[in-house]
Amino acid sequence: xxxxxxxxxxxxxxxxxxxxxxxxxxxxxxxxxxxxxxxxxxxxxxxxxxxxxxxxxxxxxxxxxxxxxxxxxxxxxxxxxxxxxxxxxxxxxxxxxxxxxxxxxxxxxxxxxxxxxxxxxxxxxxxxxxxxxxxxxxxxxxxxxxxxxxxxxxxxxxxxxxxxxxxxxxxxxxxxxxxxxxxxxxxxxxxxxxxxxxxxxxxxxxxxxxxxxxxxxxxx
Amino acid sequence: xxxxxxxxxxxxxxxxxxxxxxxxxxxxxxxxxxxxxxxxxxxxxxxxxxxxxxxxxxxxxxxxxxxxxxxxxxxxxxxxxxxxxxxxxxxxxxxxxxxxxxxxxxxxxxxxxxxxxxxxxxxxxxxxxxxxxxxxxxxxxxxxxxxxxxxxxxxxxxxxxxxxxxxxxxxxxxxxxxxxxxxxxxxxxxxxxxxxxxxxxxxxxxxxxxxxxxxxxxxx
Numbered sequence: 001x002x003x004x005x006x007x008x009x010x011x012x013x014x015x016x017x018x019x020x021x022x023x024x025x026x027x028x029x030x031x032x033x034x035x036x037x038x039x040x041x042x043x044x045x046x047x048x049x050x051x052x053x054x055x056x057x058x059x060x061x062x063x064x065x066x067x068x069x070x071x072x073x074x075x076x077x078x079x080x081x082x083x084x085x086x087x088x089x090x091x092x093x094x095x096x097x098x099x100x101x102x103x104x105x106x107x108x109x110x111x112x113x114x115x116x117x118x119x120x121x122x123x124x125x126x127x128x129x130x131x132x133x134x135x136x137x138x139x140x141x142x143x144x145x146x147x148x149x150x151x152x153x154x155x156x157x158x159x160x161x162x163x164x165x166x167x168x169x170x171x172x173x174x175x176x177x178x179x180x181x182x183x184x185x186x187x188x189x190x191x192x193x194x195x196x197x198x199x200x201x202x203x204x205x206x207x208x209x210x211x212x213x214x215x216x217x218x219x220x
Numbered sequence: 221x222x223x224x225x226x227x228x229x230x231x232x233x234x235x236x237x238x239x240x241x242x243x244x245x246x247x248x249x250x251x252x253x254x255x256x257x258x259x260x261x262x263x264x265x266x267x268x269x270x271x272x273x274x275x276x277x278x279x280x281x282x283x284x285x286x287x288x289x290x291x292x293x294x295x296x297x298x299x300x301x302x303x304x305x306x307x308x309x310x311x312x313x314x315x316x317x318x319x320x321x322x323x324x325x326x327x328x329x330x331x332x333x334x335x336x337x338x339x340x341x342x343x344x345x346x347x348x349x350x351x352x353x354x355x356x357x358x359x360x361x362x363x364x365x366x367x368x369x370x371x372x373x374x375x376x377x378x379x380x381x382x383x384x385x386x387x388x389x390x391x392x393x394x395x396x397x398x399x400x401x402x403x404x405x406x407x408x409x410x411x412x413x414x415x416x417x418x419x420x421x422x423x424x425x426x427x428x429x430x431x432x433x434x435x436x437x438x439x440x
Contacts (some may be wrong), residue, residue, distance in 0.1 A: 037259065037339070037341075037362075038257045038341050038362055038369070038370060039257065039361060065369050066342065066372065067370075068368050089372050091311065091342040119257070119341065119369070120311075120341070120342055121257075121258050121340070122309075122311040122338065122340055122343070123311050123340075123342070126309070139259075139361065141259060141359065141361040141387065142257075142258055143259045146259055148287065148288050148290070149285050149339070150258060150339075151287050152286065152309050167361065170386070170387055170390055
């Protein structure tokens with residue numbers, strides 16, 4: 001009974017995710033689902049990206065958190081349209097939550113929509129939001145074993161961003177080992193190493209995002 | 221339908237948790253459920269604790285992870301009995317998983333059992349394992365807003381350990397703000413600040429663990 005209900009929930013989620021996908025495609029929007037542990041630096045990476053690229057592209061952001069508007073307030077300061085979803089006890093965003101807030105944006109005026117999922121390296125993996133790309137952030141203080149210990153979310157990702165390179169001198173993190181674990185569970189995953197603080201490597205992230213937008217427009 | 225099934229699952233979990241609690245109490249064992257984000261330092265804190273206190277108390281450890289035996293291997297090196305539970309896609313331990321492995325320990329020979337939950341700051345909160353105490357670790361690189369953003373798990377905890385004090389000079393973490401957020405959601409929570417690396421504050425953690433064991437024995 002539990003399995004069949006879970007299957008039903010996922011099927012229902014997939015159905016609405018397809019609706020979201022159609023809405024994004026209709027407006028030529030690239031949608032990126034950002035996933036990580038709490039505090040890996042999703043919001044900080046978005047702040048940098050919006051600040052540096054908002055003159056070239058039109059962004060929108062959906063923030064997912066159990067509670068508080070703290071992340072929305074940070075994105076607001078970048079002068080980019082943002083909607084906060086509070087999930088209460090919910091451990092991940094789902095496609096219905098996204099569908100419910102899309103009307104709050106002027107979608108004709110969006111090139112790239114970032115969806116920042118609830119900080120959780122497990123549950124968001126199972127729920128498509130209708131996104132084009134899935135990005136998983138890992139940060140160096142978490143340790144290089146995390147891609148091996150959380151294989152489900154890694155196996156569903158297009159890109160792994162290793163963040164907080166600036167803390168490498170102070171923590172026990174081996175980039176080669178992290179890459180080994182990640183490619184063991186997903187041999188097609190792309191990997192970019194950045195520090196949001198020093199902006200080391202961040203240009204590669206920007207190129208990846210812009211490349212994904214170009215790819216989407218080419219396919220349209 | 222979803223809610224009533226969820227209720228049924230939690231009731232079934234609570235029932236087996238009570239069985240576990242009775243088993244722990246029968247043997248005078250203090251059981252501590254350790255919860256945090258991935259990479260906050262649960263295993264490292266246990267390594268230090270087992271190494272420093274194992275001559276005074278008899279420990280046992282249950283390790284919960286989606287995949288790998290990496291944490292079990294680390295605890296093994298401390299020469300303490302340890303069992304690894306791999307949950308696959310499961311985002312938390314439950315009481316049945318604990319019940320299933322208790323027979324693998326010689327419980328007559330255990331004073332304190334640490335149960336290291338899956339790294340997840342959301343889902344473990346809802347599932348009692350029959351533990352006496354719940355500890356939530358937050359680490360400084362995660363940011364001081366986390367206790368506010370993950371109120372459900374904080375509200376169920378007896379103790380919050382703020383770990384990785386040694387990284388304070390390199391990250392944006394305000395201890396007062398973290399404590400403010402934590403006490404806002406749980407005004408009875410105890411808070412201890414530590415660095416597993418420098419061992420700063422770790423003596424207070426040991427005193428807390430030993431105090432909890434004394435309390436349990438007094439109540440027996």
